[in-house]
Amino acid sequence: MxxxxxxxxxxxxxxxxxxxxAAVDGRIRQLAKDMLETMYEASGIGLAAxxxxxxxxxxxxxxxxxxDQPLVLINPxxxxxxxxxxxxxxxxxxxxxxxxxxxxxxxxxxxxxxxxGKSRVIEAEELLAVCVQHEMDHLMGKVFVEYxxxxxxNRIKTKMLKARREDAR
Ligand code: K1U
Ligand code: ZN
Numbered sequence: 059m060x061x062x063x064x065x066x067x068x069x070x071x072x073x074x075x076x077x078x079x080a081a082v083d084g085r086i087r088q089l090a091k092d093m094l095e096t097m098y099e100a101s102g103i104g105l106a107a108x109x110x111x112x113x114x115x116x117x118x119x120x121x122x123x124x125x126d127q128p129l130v131l132i133n134p135x136x137x138x139x140x141x142x143x144x145x146x147x148x149x150x151x152x153x154x155x156x157x158x159x160x161x162x163x164x165x166x167x168x169x170x171x172x173x174x175g176k177s178r179v180i181e182a183e184e185l186l187a188v189c190v191q192h193e194m195d196h197l198m199g200k201v202f203v204e205y206x207x208x209x210x211x212n213r214i215k216t217k218m219l220k221a222r223r224e225d226a227r
């Protein structure tokens with residue numbers, strides 16, 4: 059297993075639209091293991107392949123307190139969305155230290171392949187629903203700060219670039 063480097067906003071590679079996974083093979087299973095290890099090491103509840111510079115449609119999620127309920131979703135598709143939406147506080151491993159409110163569907167049903175290539179439908183609500191929508195946005199090249207006002211987004215961009223320059227010193 060391996061800890062993969064996570065791209066940081068405003069890296070332009072975060073805006074790449076991911077392609078479908080063509081086959082669930084050993085390479086994809088290894089990537090799923092590495093992404094889970096990377097997510098747990100970073101204390102995240104989700105991670106999209108885009109964030110580790112792999113532009114294929116795969117996300118991993120674990121919203122359990124015990125950190126023992128990993129989900130691997132390959133080629134995820136929203137097949138149902140609830141009528142209602144709510145504002146939720148979100149964070150992102152690609153935008154460290156920034157938290158803000160984003161409106162998301164209260165519940166979603168997602169069809170995806172698991173790491174064995176088996177098709178399943180996940181019925182997600184609460185934090186799992188929020189996290190899955192956030193991760194599926196990454197696969198479309200969208201980072202949560204793009205839901206915020208241009209003023210907030212520009213402040214975040216400036217802060218991230220400053221932090222990157224200071225880290226490089
Ligand atoms: O995609 C990512 O960068 C992972 C991200 C997922 C996420 C968190 C919160 C709401 C939506 C999506 C994180 O794991 S950020 C770190 C974190 O563990 C966290 C932050 C806020 C609330 C709950 C957890
Ligand atoms: Zn994120």
